[in-house]
Amino acid sequence: MKLDFARAALAAAAAGRSAAIATNLRSGLQTLVEGSDRTGDLALDQACLAAIEAAVRDDRSTTIDTAEGPVFIEVFNPSLRCLVVGAVHIAQPLAQMAALAGYAVTIIDPRSAFASEARFPGVSLSTEWPDDAFAVLRPDRRTAIVTLTHDPKIDDPALTAALRSDAFYIGALGSKKTHAARCRRLAEAGFGERDLARIHGPVGLDIGALSPAEIAVSILAQITATLRADRVKARAAA
Amino acid sequence: MDDRQQIVKQVEDWRAAGKGVALATVVTTWGSSPRPVGSKLAVAEGGAFVGSVSGGCIEGAVVQEALDAIRDGKPRLLDFGVTNEQAWEVGLACGGKVQVYVERVE
Structure with a gap:
């Protein structure tokens, strides 16, 4: 070559x-x-x-x-991307693991005390509000979006922008109760059932994950399963 | 950085250091092969290598061919599978078949 x-x-x-x-x-x-x-x-x-x-x-x-x-x-083709909203503890191992799996990772959090270079060395950071950040980053069908703040002020605008994009994966951290309340708010904002079904919530595969690193594993596993769904289907059919 | 970016980066570093380099790429697979089409193994003069074209079953043989390709500059198309004559040495335990293309980096 x-x-x-x-x-x-x-x-x-x-x-x-x-x-x-x-x-x-x-x-x-x-x-x-x-x-x-x-x-x-x-x-x-x-x-x-x-x-x-x-x-x-x-x-x-x-x-x-x-x-x-x-x-x-x-x-x-352009790299797979992983946009993580919320520069919280789970985002630290998730950023590392997603980068190892080949994703270009960006962490978005308007709270600059969270989204700091000291907490995320070498990771691309944005301290814009998620809707402004997404307007620039333009998530496409090779993008996974994960919201981790479970603060509606930050997560809701992120999910709103995510649902208007072609992102192949959307996941939102939060309990079943938190997720139900979130879906109600998004429904009131005009999203239908099919839109809301795109959101994986509570985020991640159910592997009993407890620590931030384990939760990151469960999230990256779910992103992988979604990305490679046709391989899983082909094997099930064989 | 994905696997391919890392491998190309390593190739650039080797070339910058004046070393001959060959690249092996999985170009076809049949059945249950461990690495998908496009997977790469880069080999430098001296035998250092990065990346993979299988789960480790055929890397030894591919590195040998890559070193030959660095020397003579000729590309090679290698077939590996359980039916291969060399099965005892470099067969794929998984029962799959792969075709690996080996070329010198110019």
């Missing part, structure tokens, strides 16, 4: 764009595809370009057969 291609593809993904590298597995010839730009010595016909487009859309690297031999299409 040309290191320049890998660098360019990773830079595109980091900037929120998609890219792909196509490699002929017989000749080793390679082309970088970014939008309508193509760089490299592997010629790509219409069928190849269509396969690349599909692979990028499905976020799935794959090998296709061509007359000139197998071609491996490697997809470079």
Whole structure:
């Protein structure tokens, strides 16, 4: 592989764009595809370009057969993101674990005493109110959102913005009672049952988690199960 | 940083230090393979490696091929599976099959 291609593809993904590298597995010839730009010595016909487009859309690297031999299409899509609202104790292990699992993590908390560099070294922090922060961060279908403050002043605007986004996962910390009250408030604000069903509350898989790190495990496990739901389904059907 | 970003970063560091590097990538899987398509293993001259293309069953063989690729510059497409002739040495205990592409980093 040309290191320049890998660098360019990773830079595109980091900037929120998609890219792909196509490699002929017989000749080793390679082309970088970014939008309508193509760089490299592997010629790509219409069928190849269509396969690349599909692979990028499905976020799935794959090998296709061509007359000139197998071609491996490697997809470079923007990172998965995890937006955590509430710079509380649980957010500390969650930020570390989510980063290990490959998520770009941002912690959002308007209380700057909580969202401090000292408490979250090296983690991207925002001290905006969640609705303002989300307007900039623009959560998409590769984003997980977790609210941890269980303070309606902070969580409710976050959940409102989350429900208006395509985020693949929305989770909210709080007891069953807290969650029921939260759903009532959101229903009064105009959200329907199908919207509210998108919120995982109480957050996390029920594994009896007690400590902040254990709760972070249960949350990251639930995010993973949601992200990989089609794999679980395929296995159940087999 | 995800696995791939970390591996490319390591490749850059090795290259900056003047070392030859090869990259092995899982390009096809059948059945229950431990690592999905796109998983990578980077190997430097001298035998240091990061990442993985299996649960550890075939890494030894892939590192050998990668070192050869660093030397001769030729890409290689390797098949591993229980039906492989080398099954006793480098077969996949899980019963899956994988195809691994090995190329020198230019």
